Amino acid sequence: MNDRYDPSIIESKWQQQWEADRLYQRDDASTAQKWYFLTMLPYPSGDLHTGHWYAMSPSDAGARYKRMNGYNVWLPIGFDAFGLPAENAAIKHGVHPHKWTLANIERMRGQLRKMGTMFDWEHEAISCLPGYYQWTEWFFRKFYDMGLAYREEAPVDFCPTCNTTLAREQVWGEDRHCERCGTPVEIRNLAQWKFRITAYADELLDRLDEIDWPERVKTMQRNWIGRSEGVEFEMTILGQEDLSFRVFTTRPDTTFGMSFAVLAPEHALVEQIATDEQEEAVRAYVDAAKRKSELDRQAEAGEKTGIFTGAYAINPVNGQPVPIWIADYVLMGYGTGAIMGVPAHDERDFAFARQYGIPTPIVIVPDEVYRAGEAAAWNEQAGWALPAAYALKEGGVMVNSGPFDGAPWPHSFDATATWLTAHAAGERKTNYRIRDWLISRQRMWGSPIPIIYCPTCGTVPVPYADLPVLLPEDAAFRPTGESPLKYHEAFRYVKCPTCGGDAERETDTMDTFLCSSWYQYAYVSPYWKAGEPLSPDDMPWDPALGQIWLPVDQYTGGIEHATMHLLYTRFFTKAMRDAGLVDFDEPMLRLFNQGMILGEDGEKMSKSRGNVVNPDEYVGKYGADVVRAFLMFIGPWEMGGPWNPRAIEGVQRFLQRVWALIVEASEPQGGIPTAGQIADLRRATHQTILKVTEDYENFKFNTMIAALMGFSNTLIEAKKTAVVGTAAWDEAISALLRMMAPAMPHISEELWARIGQPYSIHTQAWPAGDPALAREEVVEIAVQINGKVRDRLEIAADADQATIEAAALASERVQQWIGGKSVRKVIVVPGRMVNIVTG
């Protein structure tokens, strides 16, 4: 029998065995503590790539580790199966997206099985099947009833390549490009469906403090939500007291410093207030602003342009008139679309004032300056004062502000806010950067939006009992990328569910991020109530099972979803809670973001760079265990890093050595092992268990593998001695295999069987590390003189400080280095080192 390590034989053998035994099937009856481990579901592009392996195999190891520690672990899998590539394939090859998608899924299932994960295939969910998307539609309908879904005509981002609108979160980068295809987006005015995610802005922000997520993601979400507290108040127009506009500011304490006001070009008041002399120029500016693309506006960020309207507004705090300008640096979409210009205390206003020679009175000075009575020196003639002024908030004091002079931050905010509330129709207001989630997509391959437009009844939601609105199976795809639904008469022209008259169906479909916003719930009981009529009182999953498994305990996935999927699914959960579907607030309690696996050249893998690593090739050559362990060994999981085709051989050698260690007979050793040999072996075993356990807990897979390599090297040495066959030896081998099991499930199962242990290693208990056995008896201590190592001492590990100090000073070498100098100080760190400081 050829007894070399041959993964091609053992891996498929055990994969079949596990599946036949339903080893990883979810256990709903267990009394053990449940652990819902979720890794972001893949898009069925057709091939599992290295990135999937990098995300999934450590996740699987983490889940398996938890299982061996007594948890009732569930690791489900499914496919995010709606989306553009399927539609593009349909246009190109004439194959229906449904067929293309399911063929890809079939192929990827095979690849995923070869990874040797503990995925529970019996609860697989595919988002493009009617049994799944009936619930995606049901959620839309539910949110519509709750007032969380609404339709609005507004300027929106449109990707000309994908031929659809996008959510604000899906427009990336400086050039505002489409997150999927990279094309810069255009702005279009369209009637689109939106979800009122802004209704949860506060909660989405505040509950970030409650979840164990990476700070990085939390920061990104905080910035994205962008809450700012301020005051909105009214300004009237000089000579036209019936006209007014409102401005929003976070710095009411600077109102006395207002030297102009600005309206956004789209502001409704613009036409009314422009004076006759200025009217033409204002109209030209507004027209130019309209024509300017988002890109142009970006390109000239910093450079300010604007036009004077000829009108003046009254600053409510001092009754002074200030010129009203139009400028495109003020955005209609944020706040009120109008601002007060305080150039001395706002960088943007300053740039604008500079451009047009507007005065910049200083109204806030540093506390020290005020107390020293030097506030007068801080005026706009002093060039140094202005740059120092605009960042002033904390530690600033109001000056040149009438009755408020001397008010410090934050009292200055409160006092002026109160005054503006009483005297300028003001109110405290919180503004957010986050916008409502635009969910309409002008594409066919997504969940239909269950809405019917009736000339008589208006917008009518599809009745719950009529869900789901099914996608047609005979859609004709157009090379232009236009949605076939628009041209599908049977789909589009329907009777109104209310009046029975002729009506039209909404032909836009929903953003596929809706599908993934609730997939962790869909896994609980996939395709729940498929084929049955639905009602508003339904649950989208079996509530008894949901009680057991929800919410997700550990989530893993890439950082790229920080302000998309991870925000949307949090919103969904809060809306679901308010609909009475769940009784918790957050969908995923812990999150870990793995890094990105790069090509050999250290660059992102891409076909155009030609640096794509095909995992199948390496799995064929080395086996899944080697590929898994190698990906974990590369470096810290959160860091990612380049693929190195040579380094993988080191991991292969490691597994081959472990194989030989256990399978090959040892040279018979005469004699009996010494107590010291046994103690050394057990110490190595328990030290490794403690280290490896800690590393699995913290997802530090790279040092976990390194520790196992070190331990196996120790055992290979020990195999040459008489310890082989002792209880300590058996303990070591058993522990080694169980520690390898989560990361390298096949080889450990095979070797476990070969040493005669009961199937399966994956249902065994995790080895317990004993700190007493792991403790060193004798340690080497470095002796430093003035911080430089001059000697090393072997000393009992439990020696006290005095003993260590005496031993160090007794050393001849140490005395030589001290020379005649006096010892000023001796620092002893037990078990580590001594530092002798001489004078």
Next chain:
RNA sequence: GGGGCGGUGGCGAAAUGGCAGACGCAGCAGACUUAAAAUCUGUCGGGGGAAGCCCCGUGUGGGUUCGAAUCCCACCCGCCCUACCA
């Protein structure tokens, strides 16, 4: 412009206030072999020395400390996010 992460041998990296470079890759030398592959053994940050050893070394410059890759300040470089949000 703002925010975040990072910079350690030829390479991937350990070490997060206590002996820098664990573990692995590559390299070098050797064993086995007719030879090669595979495997095994040794070596492997730089400089000096016959050697015991000594000096230098974690992007750069300062600082705190008995002691700094680790903490603080300033700067340089790389990557990611964000961008006129009042």
